[in-house]
Amino acid sequence: MEPLLKVENIEKTYDGKKVLNGISFEMEKGNTKVIIGPSGTGKSTLLRCVNRLSEPEMGKVILDGQVVLDKTVEKEPRIDLNAIRSQVGMVFQNFNLFTHLSVLGNVTLGLTQVKGMKRKDAVERAMIEIDRVGLADKKDAYPALLSGGQQQRVSIARALAMDPKVILFDEPTSALDPELIGEVLQVMIKLAKEGMTMLCVTHEIGFARSVADEIIFLDEGKVLAHEPPEQLFSNNSSARIRTFLKKISELYGGE
Amino acid sequence: MEFIQLFIDSLPRLLQGLGNTIVLTALAVALGIIVGLAVALAKAYAKGPLRILASAYSALFRGTPLLTQLFIVYFGLSSIGIVLSPFTAAILAIGLNSAAFQAEYFLGSILAIQPGQITGAIALGMGRLKTIRCIVIPQVIRLVIPSWSNELICLLKYSSLAYLIQFPELLFQTRLMASKNFRMFEMFIIAGVLYLSVVLIVSHFLRKLEKRLRIPGLGTESTF
Ligand SMILES: Nc1ncnc2c1ncn2[C@@H]1O[C@H](COP(=O)(O)OP(=O)(O)OP(=O)(O)O)[C@@H](O)[C@H]1O
Ligand SMILES: [Mg+2]
Numbered sequence: 001m002e003p004l005l006k007v008e009n010i011e012k013t014y015d016g017k018k019v020l021n022g023i024s025f026e027m028e029k030g031n032t033k034v035i036i037g038p039s040g041t042g043k044s045t046l047l048r049c050v051n052r053l054s055e056p057e058m059g060k061v062i063l064d065g066q067v068v069l070d071k072t073v074e075k076e077p078r079i080d081l082n083a084i085r086s087q088v089g090m091v092f093q094n095f096n097l098f099t100h101l102s103v104l105g106n107v108t109l110g111l112t113q114v115k116g117m118k119r120k121d122a123v124e125r126a127m128i129e130i131d132r133v134g135l136a137d138k139k140d141a142y143p144a145l146l147s148g149g150q151q152q153r154v155s156i157a158r159a160l161a162m163d164p165k166v167i168l169f170d171e172p173t174s175a176l177d178p179e180l181i182g183e184v185l186q187v188m189i190k191l192a193k194e195g196m197t198m199l200c201v202t203h204e205i206g207f208a209r210s211v212a213d214e215i216i217f218l219d220e221g222k223v224l225a226h227e228p229p230e231q232l233f234s235n236n237s238s239a240r241i242r243t244f245l246k247k248i249s250e251l252y253g254g255e
Numbered sequence: 256m257e258f259i260q261l262f263i264d265s266l267p268r269l270l271q272g273l274g275n276t277i278v279l280t281a282l283a284v285a286l287g288i289i290v291g292l293a294v295a296l297a298k299a300y301a302k303g304p305l306r307i308l309a310s311a312y313s314a315l316f317r318g319t320p321l322l323t324q325l326f327i328v329y330f331g332l333s334s335i336g337i338v339l340s341p342f343t344a345a346i347l348a349i350g351l352n353s354a355a356f357q358a359e360y361f362l363g364s365i366l367a368i369q370p371g372q373i374t375g376a377i378a379l380g381m382g383r384l385k386t387i388r389c390i391v392i393p394q395v396i397r398l399v400i401p402s403w404s405n406e407l408i409c410l411l412k413y414s415s416l417a418y419l420i421q422f423p424e425l426l427f428q429t430r431l432m433a434s435k436n437f438r439m440f441e442m443f444i445i446a447g448v449l450y451l452s453v454v455l456i457v458s459h460f461l462r463k464l465e466k467r468l469r470i471p472g473l474g475t476e477s478t479f
Contacts, residue, residue: 025414051378053374053377082380082381082382085377085378086457094369096371096374096375098376099394099470099473100397100473109379109381110379113389144471144472145472155375170411198322
């Protein structure tokens with residue numbers, strides 16, 4: 001069977017420096033993959049290349065049979081990027097909610113503006129997802145009055161409402177106070193178990209251990225390891241990986 | 256007593272002038288919003304020639320006196336065969352001039368929007384135009400109202416320059432009547448009171464609008 005997401009040989013340079021140096025991986029439908037690695041190794045950049053928020057110089061991305069990016073051919077076929085992006089959910093470290101819209105407004109905007117849904121259907125759909133992240137009672141609240149954990153759950157609902165084929169998470173809990181991390185991770189674990197396809201940059205080792213099918217260890221723009229958590233966390237990993245894992249489990253408290 | 260009589264007698268003519276002032280200001284402001292917003296968006300987001308054009312526009316209209324611009328539009332254009340009525344010329348000159356200043360206010364507000372929200376919208380698949388329409392403009396309007404109120408008040412007063420190309424606005428009517436009844440001092444005081452009243456009313460409604468559009472938890476609500 002064809003993989004749902006196929007990323008091939010991505011190369012991206014910033015200011016003459018190769019930030020991504022030939023990254024390839026595949027994701028099956030329903031899989032959860034976690035990307036870890038030291039700061040500045042290109043994790044965010046890699047996620048952004050998947051829906052072309054950043055433009056790599058080389059490589060190829062295929063989502064569910066659709067060409068998202070193809071730098072291997074002289075002339076790329078016509079690609080409707082907005083249509084592609086509407087199938088790829090994205091959850092950011094800083095939530096990136098629309099501050100002038102209520103929770104409901106944030107979740108319905110993509111439905112009415114991108115999917116062309118009628119207002120009434122959009123509200124109905126949005127409420128299902130807002131309920132799913134446990135914020136039905138906050139549907140009329142504005143982002144500025146919500147806690148970080150609540151804001152992040154809204155942004156997950158916003159992504160879910162679009163019925164994405166895959167959701168990209170970029171350190172979704174890094175900006176949260178420790179006591180708020182749990183509520184967001186719980187939602188993510190639930191999604192993973194329900195079969196959502198998820199590509200997550202996170203340092204939450206507990207999350208990675210419990211739900212990741214595979215972990216990609218990125219270092220200086222290269223995939224250093226790509227294997228199931230049991231294997232990565234075993235003692236067979238390279239010294240570089242073990243040092244890093246030890247450091248983050250000190251920082252983030254392991255399990 | 257005598258002053259009140261003068262006030263009552265001159266009021267119809269002055270109100271007619273005031274009406275013209277208000278219509279002129281309203282149309283110039285509307286033109287200024289449309290052009291100003293376009294210039295601001297080009298300055299913030301466009302690349303290449305469009306951006307240069309926008310910067311040149313700003314520099315030109317902010318760097319030369321409004322009166323010069325008014326005379327160029329009215330007398331200058333008519334000398335090359337484009338004859339505009341004083342009304343049209345005044346709207347064009349004052350509106351285009353105001354656009355350059357409004358663009359700066361708009362630009363400031365555009366740059367105050369957290370860039371992450373734009374990324375969020377683009378990642379949803381909204382594209383640039385929908386992002387500008389649904390995210391940027393609604394937020395800019397809210398952010399810009401306080402500084403923009405200031406511009407509106409300035410414009411109401413600067414519209415009196417249209418008197419110099421014979422447009423019968425408030426100051427024009429005041430002068431005309433004063434030259435007949437020789438009550439310069441009183442007439443200009445009455446005109447001043449009329450300007451002031453409009454400014455106060457307009458400010459009041461803009462403050463109300465600002466409050467109405469305010470998003471809970473956002474903005475500059477005083478905690479003092
Ligand atoms: N827009 C940009 N312009 C120039 N350089 C950039 C840009 N974005 C990222 N970089 C550089 O690319 C490298 C990789 O950045 P990236 O944000 O992808 O790293 P990361 O692995 O997500 O790091 P972190 O864990 O700190 O989030 C860094 O050296 C960064 O300075
Ligand atoms: Mg990052």
